[in-house]
Amino acid sequence: MKGLNKTGTEVPEILVLEILSKLPVKSLTRFRCVCKFWSSSFQTPFFINKHHLNNLNNKNLNLLLQRCHGPNGEIHYFSQLSTEKGQNFMVKQNIHLPICEDYLVDPTVHGPCNGILCFDIEFKIGLWNPSTRQFKILPESSIERPPSAESTDFGCLGFGYDSLTDDYKVIRFVTNYFEYEFDGMSYYSHTIAQVDLYSLNCNSWKELPHPGADAWYTFTFHNYINGFYYWAAVGAPGYVILSFDMVNERFSILPLPEFEGNLAQNHWEFLDFKGSLGAIVYPAKGTLKSIHVWVMSGSWTKQYSFESVPEVERPLGFWENGKVFLESSDHELVLFDPSTRELQNLGIDAYPNKMQIIVYVETLVPLNGRSELEELIMRRSPSWRPVDKINRNR
Structure with missing residues (x-):
C-alpha cells in the first residue's frame, strides 16, 4: 500500500x-x-x-527498574521509568511477572540483548520483549544426563545474539551430582561437565563441549556485550573471565584487570562501554565509595574514576552524558553527575541490594511466545505494588 x-x-x-x-x-x-x-x-x-x-x-532509550519489596525482599516486579525531560524518571507503571513468584531464590535477569530480556529462576527460563509484550517460557532440554547421576542442577547462564544467523541463544552450565560411599557413609560429589545451548530459531537445546577439564565456579557478575557473554570465574588457572562467542559457539579466557585489593574486598559489575567489555569496581564495604571503570581494548585500561562518592551502596548503570545510576546507602535510586558531583534522589526505594537498572531500546523481534495477558503479566498504575496486594490477602 x-x-x-x-x-x-x-x-x-x-x-x-x-x-x-x-x-x-x-x-x-x-x-x-x-x-x-x-x-x-x-x-x-x-x-x-x-x-x-x-x-x-x-538514542530512544527506555528504562526498567527491577526491584522488590516484602519482609525478606521476596516480592519481585519491574517499574517502567519515564525518560522524558522534566519528569525526573518518575514511575510510569509497575509490571508484575508470575515467573518471579513462589521461589526461594531471586530471579536473575540477563540482558537486555537487542531489547530482549532473559529470566533465569531455578529450573525455569523465560524470554520477554517488553516492547511487543510477548513472553516465552523455554522448553525443557531433552539432552541426556549421565545415567549414574543422582540429580542435576543448572548453574550460571548466559543470553545473547548470533548476528550471523539472526538468532538468540541461551547457554547454561549443567552440574551433575553423583552418590558415593566412604567408610559406610553416603556422600555426594558433583562435576560441571555439560553445557547446554538453546536456539530461539530452532526452539530446542543441544549440548556443547565443556570449556575445560576442570570445573568452573562462576560469580554473580556477568553480562552480554557485542556478541559475547562474559562471566567472572575461577578454575585451574585461578580468577579469570570466561567468555562465550555467540556466533562461533566457543569459549575463551581473559584476565581480570589488575586492581587494588582482592575480590573479597571489592564488588564488580561487567558493562557495555561503547561496544567494548567494561568493568565497574567498587569497595564492598563502607558508604564512601571510589568507583573505577576499566575497559578492555586489547588490554585493560582504567578509563576513569569517581573518587569518594558519599552515601553510596553500589553503582547500578550508566545513563546519558556520563551520568550514573546508584543505589544510595538508604537503598533509594539516585542519579550521580560526575562533572558536578551532584546526587539527585529520584524518590524510588527497594529492598537492599536487589535493584537493577535495565536500559534498552524498543525492538520488534518476535519470540513466538504468548502475550502478556495470556501469561497473566500485570501492568498497573505507579501507586500499585504487588506487596500491597499480597499483604491484604494474608
Missing part, C-alpha cells in the same frame, strides 16, 4: 516504510490493522533491523 502526501501524490512504499520504521512499537502495533502489506512488512527481518537501528541511532 502506498501513502499519499498533502498534494494527493502517491508516496513510494519504501519511503512509507522508512517513515514507519521511526515510530514507537505501540504505534506500529495499532497500524498493523491498516492493511495487510503494513502488517506483513513489520514482521520482516529488514524492517525489524531498520526499526532497531533507528532507535539506537536516535
Whole structure:
C-alpha cells in the first residue's frame, strides 16, 4: 500500500516504510490493522533491523527498574521509568511477572540483548520483549544426563545474539551430582561437565563441549556485550573471565584487570562501554565509595574514576552524558553527575541490594511466545505494588 502526501501524490512504499520504521512499537502495533502489506512488512527481518537501528541511532532509550519489596525482599516486579525531560524518571507503571513468584531464590535477569530480556529462576527460563509484550517460557532440554547421576542442577547462564544467523541463544552450565560411599557413609560429589545451548530459531537445546577439564565456579557478575557473554570465574588457572562467542559457539579466557585489593574486598559489575567489555569496581564495604571503570581494548585500561562518592551502596548503570545510576546507602535510586558531583534522589526505594537498572531500546523481534495477558503479566498504575496486594490477602 502506498501513502499519499498533502498534494494527493502517491508516496513510494519504501519511503512509507522508512517513515514507519521511526515510530514507537505501540504505534506500529495499532497500524498493523491498516492493511495487510503494513502488517506483513513489520514482521520482516529488514524492517525489524531498520526499526532497531533507528532507535539506537536516535538514542530512544527506555528504562526498567527491577526491584522488590516484602519482609525478606521476596516480592519481585519491574517499574517502567519515564525518560522524558522534566519528569525526573518518575514511575510510569509497575509490571508484575508470575515467573518471579513462589521461589526461594531471586530471579536473575540477563540482558537486555537487542531489547530482549532473559529470566533465569531455578529450573525455569523465560524470554520477554517488553516492547511487543510477548513472553516465552523455554522448553525443557531433552539432552541426556549421565545415567549414574543422582540429580542435576543448572548453574550460571548466559543470553545473547548470533548476528550471523539472526538468532538468540541461551547457554547454561549443567552440574551433575553423583552418590558415593566412604567408610559406610553416603556422600555426594558433583562435576560441571555439560553445557547446554538453546536456539530461539530452532526452539530446542543441544549440548556443547565443556570449556575445560576442570570445573568452573562462576560469580554473580556477568553480562552480554557485542556478541559475547562474559562471566567472572575461577578454575585451574585461578580468577579469570570466561567468555562465550555467540556466533562461533566457543569459549575463551581473559584476565581480570589488575586492581587494588582482592575480590573479597571489592564488588564488580561487567558493562557495555561503547561496544567494548567494561568493568565497574567498587569497595564492598563502607558508604564512601571510589568507583573505577576499566575497559578492555586489547588490554585493560582504567578509563576513569569517581573518587569518594558519599552515601553510596553500589553503582547500578550508566545513563546519558556520563551520568550514573546508584543505589544510595538508604537503598533509594539516585542519579550521580560526575562533572558536578551532584546526587539527585529520584524518590524510588527497594529492598537492599536487589535493584537493577535495565536500559534498552524498543525492538520488534518476535519470540513466538504468548502475550502478556495470556501469561497473566500485570501492568498497573505507579501507586500499585504487588506487596500491597499480597499483604491484604494474608
